[in-house]
Amino acid sequence: MNIEVTGIVGFLVLILDIWAILNIVNAGASMGSKLVWILVILLLPVIGVILWLLFGPRAGRA
Template sequence: MESLSGPFAILVLVLDILAIVQVWRSSIEVGRKVIWSLVIVLLPVVGLIMWAAAAGPFGKARL
């Protein structure tokens, strides 16, 4: 199990970076962009899941 922690960490890092790029490319206000970026950075896995749920095709939140 220890051999998977490195690739998993890199995968989460890459997905977090892609999520932050998508947040900053969106048309939402700058304040919301900063908040979403902080959530993704401070809570890497949970923040990514929250962002995906809110920004996905079935998301009800206005980003």
Template sequence: MEFIVGILHLVLIIWALLKIFGSGASTGAKILWALGVIIFPIIGFIIWFFVGPK
């Protein structure tokens, strides 16, 4: 079960990073969002999902 949760978490982080770097935001904003998602995996992902660059 932990393996499945870990894989799901990894997939969500990779998806978020792809969406962040594919967005129209400035380079600085992209880097800050990516660092937020990487350093604070769960909270960063949730915040990015609701208020991140679209």
């Protein structure tokens, strides 16, 4: 089964990934932790953002 993410959905995933990576870079976490999260998001774009939102560092978030 082929699943393609195109058009507006692909654009939204790209925006979410960029937003998450920028938040990770600006976080106060260690460099190793930042690198792992960025790699997870780059390798698994949709699932990576969801995992980061659920399990990522909570610093700076209410």
